[in-house]
Amino acid sequence: MRAYLDLLQRILDEGVERGDRTGTGTRSVFGHQMRFNLREGFPLVTTKKCHLKSIIHELLWFLRGETRVQPLQDVSVRIWNDWATEEACAKFDREEGFLGPIYGHQWRNFGASKNPSAPEQIDDEGRRLIAAGYNPDGADQIAQLVETIKTNPTSRRLIVSGWNPQEADQVALPPCHTLFQFYVDVERKELSCQLYQRSADVFLGVPFNIASYSLLTMMIARVCDLGVGDFVHTFGDAHLYNNHLEQAKLQLSREPRPLPTMRIESEAKTIFDYKFEDFHLENYDPHPHIKAAVSV
Secondary structure: OHHHHHHHHHHHHHEEOOOOOOOOEEEEEEEEEEEEHHHOOOOOEEEEOOOHHHHHHHHHHOOOOOOOOOHHHHOOOOOOOOHOOHHHHHHOOOOOOOOOOHHHHHHHHHHEEEOOOOOEEEOOOOEEEEOOOOOOOEEEEHHHHHHHHHHHHOOOOEEEEEOOOOOOOHHHOOOOOOEEEEEEEEOOOOOEOOOOEEEEEOOHHHHHHHHHHHHHHHEEEEOOOOEEEEEEEEEEEEEEEEHHHHHHHHOHHHHOOOOOOOEOOOOOOOOOOOOOHHHHOOOOOOOOOOOOOOOO
């Protein structure tokens, strides 16, 4: 995980002071890239303990097309709570807990037509949740992606977009990880993924993003009968909030430990069949958790 620590150090050394929407202030760099070899282990940060339960449940929540916070709260995952309060939702004339067209909606029903009277619903196959206020006529980008990997693995269009300009202003937190692309090495039979992230909270958010997209790559590879290659993480605005600087310095003072291994035991036939119980992290020996406040 030296690549992640190098990014922390770069921001401390080279970052410029910038204001931000939260009023906290940041130190920021523009343009950075990290690469993780997924063959060598699961890239979960070891210089502080990360909450893998939240990472897995959130990813499965995205893949279902969820836009309501309650399913996460039901499994004691609180990472979206601050954007699902009555006050936050009222700004968009939504009920408390309804987050609007966030990641799950964009991944599974991109460009859907609006239908103000439509309730939240499950599609005919029972694998896609349609957000309240939308028809089920958008692009299921995840289903299309997996099918194309299987049928046309050398395609240069293995892309999922989380950024819809017509809906970015309809959520409290517009998608930060905005676009990801897959690449199949047909000779090695390996799947790699590159993520473009427009805005990155490097201390709190990025360790989650690395683990989440690495796990997604493993899940898709498994149902497509492929091995795994690299996860490439590309940034626009990569920043440390000003109230995270001392925490970042503490993390940099710690020596990374060997990467853990992610073992997947699942009967999943499709990307939508995975369950939380299918994932088993082995040999994770992190340094203690470092507490830091979330800027909302």
